[in-house]
Amino acid sequence: MEIRASKGLQGQITPASDKSISHRSVMMGAIAKGVTLVDNFLMGEDCLSTIDCFRKMGTEISISGDQVKVRGNGLHGLKKPQELLYTGNSGTTTRLLCGLLAPQRFQSVLDGDASIRKRPMNRVIEPLIKMGAKISGINGGYTPITIEGTQLHGIEYPLPVASAQLKSALILAGLYADGKTLITEPKPSRNHTELMINGFGGKVSTQENRILVEPTEELYSCDLTVPGDISSAAFFMVAALIVPNSEILIKNVGLNETRTGILDVLQAMGGQIEVTMYGNTIEPAGDILVKSSSLHGTEIGGSLIPRLIDELPVLAVAAAFAEGTTMIKDAEELKVKESNRIEAMAAELTKAGVSVTTTEDGMIIRGGCPIHGAEFESYQDHRIAMSMAVLALAAEGSSRIKDPQCIQISYPGFFETLKSVQR
């Protein structure tokens, strides 16, 4: 994919639908009683992997345009899959399914692509074993994972990492346990699972960093509309900020507070960003207006990190165009995503002329130097490919993004939307 320096980005866009919420809508719909209608579902490859896994467990799921209809058979309505459950490139599908499958009355096997096979699953396997699960991965903690469904017990568990996937796996398992499950988080991570379970009639309560899950007899179907994904909107926010003569209105973006760290950081960097909030059935949403701005460096760490974990690659691009130094710290989790996002971003930014130093838990970016186009690798990682496409818009000359098809994971219409705002 060839990308040239842009003269300005202008217009209105609606970003791809939220990936995290789309995954969960199918999972919850499948274990609830009744028909759940999900509007504005993300037809990205990861969410289609989730649909595929549930179809293999007998859930009737139909797709019409961007609407998904899930016919749930109740909390104990899933059937033993006749074949392996293939989770593709999706960490969310793999980890949440570990928690949901551990208490079922059948055996199942989970596996994904080459990237999933390298991602740590021990973080979910260990606490699930504490709950009584019979679950094992290869070499301790990698897919393929075999799960013998069994009765689980409630536990008290302090999460060793701020991970919504780990938290959600334990919450889903806790719904089926014979007692309450109490999870404590080191830092708040996205709470879509908690909100959605309550919307489906379950009981998950949160007080400060403690999440209490009550076992449930049944969940009940609940129609919902998925808002736009702030992690996808992030590419257009940064693009509008760094390309001169730009103004983009990004419509219908999910603005759940556990996800809005990017707004805090870009505003702290001097970005001209206006947010207009409006309601949504389960999740808050709103519009974001972004204009070209002179950015300056900042520090990104601590409890901000889980609130913007997937936006760090494109924030590194914003930092490259900002005056002064930006330090990203406390972000070791970036090493175990679809690629090692610290190494990947450092290597690609360096190719473009940016001065970057990697650290144990992040990177230091010295911004404000001339940045030029180049041939960029995507590492088969959708967020790296889109981040480098954004950089290319504001870099001198032209660039090429290799293997751009990985963008289908989370943002199928990315290049079309980009074209629509090019002036």
Ligand SMILES: O=C(O)C1=C[C@@H](OP(=O)(O)O)[C@@H](O)[C@H](O)C1
């Ligand atoms: O729960 C989720 O939907 C997600 C949680 C995050 O992962 P971790 O929980 O591993 O931090 C995030 O990186 C991922 O894209 C989606």
Ligand SMILES: C=C(OP(=O)(O)O)C(=O)O
């Ligand atoms: C890390 C991501 O997703 P997952 O963990 O679901 O593969 C992502 O979308 O950036």
